[in-house]
């Protein structure tokens with residue numbers, strides 16, 4: 001089928017931790033469709049919790065790739081049933097939760113190349129994987145991280161090459177663990193994708209390349225030469241370059257959509273698939289930030305990121321190749337205890353209601369009368385620590401707080417940690433900094449008010465919190481021009497963000513002092529000297 005009559009549109013997918021989301025925009029960037037499939041509730045037979053399988057050691061965390069395929073089947077079927085006209089889509093792109101890896105077996109490519117439109121994708125691809133996918137929450141590869149760092153001359157050297165020191169969730173370290181513990185599976189794996197490039201494979205009907213930006217989250221890509229680092233590859237496993245394929249610019253057009261989608265969903269034959277990237281890089285594109293803006297994503301993970309013209313790697317945080325301009329960069333810092341930890345505290349201390357949660361925030365003073373509570377329900381990334389820690393105004397460790405104090409404590413300490421670690425990465429907050437909030441929790445203005453107070457900066461939102469899916473639409477459109485026009489031209493109709501929270505007068509003094517205490521307490525938790 002050729003392109004449909006009437007105005008064209010673009011599709012952007014987000015294969016994130018708890019769900020797959022899709023947005024469609026028209027040529028003027030108006031959102032014309034938005035829907036999602038949630039793994040836990042829409043596909044309960046995979047028995048996931050928050051989209052993942054937590055293993056008995058509590059640090060190994062995986063997800064079944066066939067679940068992501070079935071979620072895509074369901075999402076597209078629902079769109080079709082709702083009357084969505086796929087023939088208008090001229091280009092599509094997407095995003096995936098970062099760092100997760102998909103292991104394709106030797107028959108997978110043949111299956112992808114010959115997808116039959118009469119049968120669902122998950123039925124055809126169910127036997128195409130050699131194992132479950134380790135995902136970004138996995139913290140089981142500390143030993144492999146040290147090996148990776150040693151192989152290039154230390155943590156700082158690894159950061160200089162790949163943009164980050166060794167991190168447990170980074171894909172190279174995960175691949176090294178598979179090669180060491182499951183050598184047969186490693187050998188039988190023909191191709192290793194990231195979640196993002198795996199999703200692109202489904203639309204392309206072939207193996208798709210890993211893009212530079214998401215590839216920067218692997219401890220394998222040289223962020224300056226944009227090629228795989230020979231030393232890092234060697235530390236991981238033999239023939240790894242063959243299994244990864246070449247990395248590509250993030251705005252690369254990969255080819256036309258597979259005939260499967262033309263025949264089953266009436267996509268037009270010339271609908272283009274543009275390289276998929278990581279969800280945070282896609283969010284950067286979807287927020288269309290101006291110079292100096294800092295984006296805070298409150299999704300399953302919390303992450304703080306910004307556009308950088310030059311790479312400034314260090315021992316804190318990450319530098320990725322920029323997703324919309326491959327000669328520039330982005331800086332990012334990520335926290336594992338984000339929305340799910342906030343939800344736990346809401347369920348335990350606010351009767352499961354976000355309204356009661358907001359009331360507790362309103363009823364408690366800025367600075368929480370000096371009480372600090374630190375909630376690492378799962379092993380945090382920075383610091384690598386687990387547990388709940390409560391301190392009085394005189395730093396005496398307590399076992400509990402009143403309910404409203406617990407609620408304010410979780411939000412204040414999360415925001416202090418985001419501020420402290422972002423400052424370590426060189427980010428600067430102040431009344432003149434626009435903080436752009438996105439992700440599921442960014443609809444909660446009571447949380448955003450605490451963010452504004454702790455950061456001492458105004459917080460802005462746009463009316464589409466799914467910035468990774470929206471950014472994927474923008475990137476699809478940009479990819480059609482193969483990077484020949486600046487991304488800023490593509491997003492010139494992007495809606496202006498609206499300010500929803502400003503820091504109150506007293507906030508700066510209160511949180512400057514509290515952040516100093518938070519930093520010291522976090523260090524004590526990290527080295528086990530808190531009491």
Ligand SMILES: Nc1ncnc2c1ncn2[C@@H]1O[C@H](COP(=O)(O)OP(=O)(O)O)[C@@H](O)[C@H]1O
Nearest residue numbers: 016017018019299300339343354439440441444
């Ligand atoms: N009103 C709300 N207040 C705070 N958090 C919320 C609210 N509504 C949804 N959330 C949080 O949003 C999270 C999902 O965010 P989202 O960005 O969609 O995640 P992901 O992209 O990682 O799947 C949920 O885990 C939930 O806790």
Ligand SMILES: O=C(CO)[C@@H](O)[C@H](O)COP(=O)(O)O
Nearest residue numbers: 016017098136299300301334
């Ligand atoms: O590990 C990181 C970033 O380094 C996470 O941000 C993942 O990319 C998961 O994203 P969400 O599903 O929380 O959006």
